[in-house]
Amino acid sequence: MTAKIGILTLSDRASAGVYEDRSGPAIEAYLGEVLTSPWQAVARIIPDDRTGIEAALIALCDAEGCALVCTTGGTGPARRDVTPEATEAVCNKMLPGFGELMRQESLKYVSTAILSRQTAGIRGSSLIVNLPGKPASIRQCLAAVFPAIPYCIDLIGGPYLTTDPALCKAFRPGA
């Protein structure tokens, strides 16, 4: 079964073409390296507008049936940063450990890591994970949490994801 994975870039300027989106492609590149099971990207770029973000998350989870949705951008303290609020609004269960671990990992690279309010949660049988907007943050954050993602997706009834063990040792209790 081919797993669909949503890649949602939240950026006023990238969505308007002021600069090229480099963070969405960084997510796709990381997934392409680490996943050994079949998957397909569903990528979108939209502005930092809460109603629009919620609608896009709902469409990626419910209509597209994405097992995993990775967002990038809009996690900081600025007035327009509302990705965590939109994520929480559409999720029926939050997984705060994801944000805690990603911030801890990011602190090894930047002291401003604590400014990200990034989180994760479950909507139905989809896992939503927030990543910061900076292209360099993508690999750092995903590498920290990815070992737990395949088992999380098992637990919510999603497709069986496998990873290249040289790059990511996915942990499944009892496996």
Ligand SMILES: Nc1ncnc2c1ncn2[C@@H]1O[C@H](COP(=O)(O)OP(=O)(O)OP(=O)(O)O)[C@@H](O)[C@H]1O
């Ligand atoms: N998707 C992206 N692609 C490439 N660079 C990005 C992206 N998102 C952020 N950046 C870079 O990181 C910097 C800070 O990101 P931040 O998310 O704080 O932007 P911002 O001030 O919220 O503006 P915007 O929402 O328009 O991206 C940006 O100025 C840009 O250089």
Ligand SMILES: Nc1nc2c(c(=O)[nH]1)N[C@H]1C(S)=C(S)[C@@H](COP(=O)(O)O)O[C@H]1N2
């Ligand atoms: N790994 C990593 N995490 C990071 C950063 C980064 O460059 N690398 N930038 C920080 C900064 S400066 C901000 S303001 C917050 C929120 O960024 P966002 O609003 O683009 O999501 O993420 C933080 N987390």
